[in-house]
Amino acid sequence: MSIDATTQLVTLLGHPVEHSFSPRLHNAAFRAQGVNAAYVATPVRPAALDAAVAGLRALQFLGANVTTPHKEAVLPLLDAVTDRARAVGAVNTIVRDEDTDRLRGDNTDIEGFLQPLDEAAGGALNGASMLVFGAGGAARAVVYGLLTHYDPDRLTIVARRPEQAEGLAADLAEHAPSDALRVSSFEEATLSVRTSRLIVNATPLGMAPDRRGQTPWPNPVDFSADHVVYDLVYTPEETRLLRDAAAEGATPIGGLDMLVEQAAAAYRQWTDRDMPRDAVYEALRSGKQ
Structure with a gap:
């Protein structure tokens, strides 16, 4: 990647950010398409969030991603917020208008979550019973996406x-x-797990390195071929939850696809281009920066 005086910047605002795959995947996309831009991760403590957002304007960044713990706190600092980000109460993508320097916030986690699910299950989930493990920021985007896209007859939050x-x-x-x-x-969720068509893990259980091997549901006999099991954890690609579900005949969906699709939605807003997904997956799996 060549950096010169016309290179535009995108950053990740969060604390901590050292674990993030976002620089790897976005820089791979910029490189593959010859976009003169660079993506960096910047650790921003909560007390400095106002200054960091002002810096996006002052330094004329293309935009930014936002991660823990700033997704909710950043909303009042922006000039505009999309309806879906407002509904979820969280922003993960910021786009700067190059003419006015106004900052618009969006939540591409919703789009990123739904895209792999549509490809794997499509209309089979319309009106189905669903269950989501977790009630944090990731779960908010998941629940909103499921409610507005599939109109479930029952959605249980565990x-x-x-x-x-x-x-x-x-x-x-x-x-x-x-x-x-x-x-x-969790103690009372057995019947809901057994009777839900879709199971989503929106907790960090299973995430490497500290929670590798953990699972939100240690009773795989409750899964069947009627289930679609979606784990938002993306490292490792195959978690214990997904292995257990697949062994019982369920359809597994891993979190790496959501990671790429939410990034692709943000990339499109910054560059007006479709993300080159093949190059991104290659970079993620090879560890190439």
């Missing part, structure tokens, strides 16, 4: 902290069919 799940359900109730949203503890 969380270790019931108050967090209740809050998520209350926040998104206006997007749900009548009585579709339910809340459950």
